[in-house]
Amino acid sequence: MTAVRSTTSFMSDIKIGLIGGSGLGAILAEQSDGQRHELNTPFGKPSDAIVETQWSGLPVYFLNRHGPGHLLNPSQVPYRANVFALKTLGVTHIIASGAVGSLREEFKPKDLVIPDQIIDKTFRRPGTFFDRAAVHVEFAEPFCPMLRQILVESSASQTRDLIVHTRGCYVTMEGPAFSTRAEALMHRLWGGDLIGMTAMPEAKLAREAEISYAMLSLVTDYDCWRAHPGTDSPNKNDPFALLNEILRNLKAASESAILLIKDAIERIAGNPDAVRDCPAHQALKLGIWSDKSRINPEDQQLLAPLWLKYFSGA
Numbered sequence: 001m002t003a004v005r006s007t008t009s010f011m012s013d014i015k016i017g018l019i020g021g022s023g024l025g026a027i028l029a030e031q032s033d034g035q036r037h038e039l040n041t042p043f044g045k046p047s048d049a050i051v052e053t054q055w056s057g058l059p060v061y062f063l064n065r066h067g068p069g070h071l072l073n074p075s076q077v078p079y080r081a082n083v084f085a086l087k088t089l090g091v092t093h094i095i096a097s098g099a100v101g102s103l104r105e106e107f108k109p110k111d112l113v114i115p116d117q118i119i120d121k122t123f124r125r126p127g128t129f130f131d132r133a134a135v136h137v138e139f140a141e142p143f144c145p146m147l148r149q150i151l152v153e154s155s156a157s158q159t160r161d162l163i164v165h166t167r168g169c170y171v172t173m174e175g176p177a178f179s180t181r182a183e184a185l186m187h188r189l190w191g192g193d194l195i196g197m198t199a200m201p202e203a204k205l206a207r208e209a210e211i212s213y214a215m216l217s218l219v220t221d222y223d224c225w226r227a228h229p230g231t232d233s234p235n236k237n238d239p240f241a242l243l244n245e246i247l248r249n250l251k252a253a254s255e256s257a258i259l260l261i262k263d264a265i266e267r268i269a270g271n272p273d274a275v276r277d278c279p280a281h282q283a284l285k286l287g288i289w290s291d292k293s294r295i296n297p298e299d300q301q302l303l304a305p306l307w308l309k310y311f312s313g314a
Contacts, residue, residue: 021098043080074197101223184225218253
């Protein structure tokens with residue numbers, strides 16, 4: 001007699017990581033009660049403890065990207081430790097969030113965006129796990145199409161007065177200062193739609209870790225290419241009034257994002273096959289170019305959660 005797997009068992013191989021950025025990180029931290037995992041990795045400690053809980057019957061692992069009190073600026077976030085720790089816990093899919101500025105008139109403050117492309121302008125951050133081997137993953141599509149589709153479907157079901165853009169090019173700048181106006185105009189000419197500081201190298205590291213990754217961007221304001229409403233120049237604005245406006249927009253977008261993410265996880269729970277075989281899950285199959293027999297066995301073991309399955313005898 002063939003055993004019938006329960007729904008919970010059937011979904012047990014899917015584990016969702018939620019990386020909360022500005023705004024959403026603090027809200028999710030307050031809502032995420034569960035087991036705290038304090039991990040160390042070959043790349044140091046993650047930004048914060050990873051909290052394990054369940055949403056819609058799926059294991060969910062929440063990580064606050066900027067740490068308690070938002071003390072880590074974007075260049076200081078330990079991206080490698082964060083992604084490696086989630087991989088160690090068995091996370092298979094990551095839904096990340098982050099505040100962004102808009103480079104397009106139609107991407108308004110409080111809107112949400114599900115980006116589909118990235119331009120990487122970071123230069124101070126380690127961008128790979130593999131410092132002692134030649135590993136080249138395909139990255140033409142930086143966000144998982146299957147996980148993005150779930151978010152797109154969830155956005156279509158939202159009944160609130162909410163606008164969700166289902167595509168956009170995210171320019172990742174180093175920061176922590178914001179763009180000059182000349183840079184903002186250049187980013188628009190490049191085809192950028194959003195400007196933020198945290199999508200990279202996070203998305204690339206998730207690909208190296210064979211984790212499906214998608215992002216939900218929260219628009220807080222127009223970047224400096226556009227004068228803020230009611231003034232000919234952003235410099236004439238009361239900086240505190242502008243900051244308070246941005247924070248209000250972030251709060252509103254964060255509340256909308258949580259509803260959308262919860263709907264997406266419910267959809268995954270109802271149809272786990274929709275995200276089970278994401279292309280990212282085999283990213284290293286053709287990505288390890290080094291002669292494996294010449295890679296130091298200690299390095300193989302050090303990064304075992306990432307690539308050991310591709311070595312003979314593993």
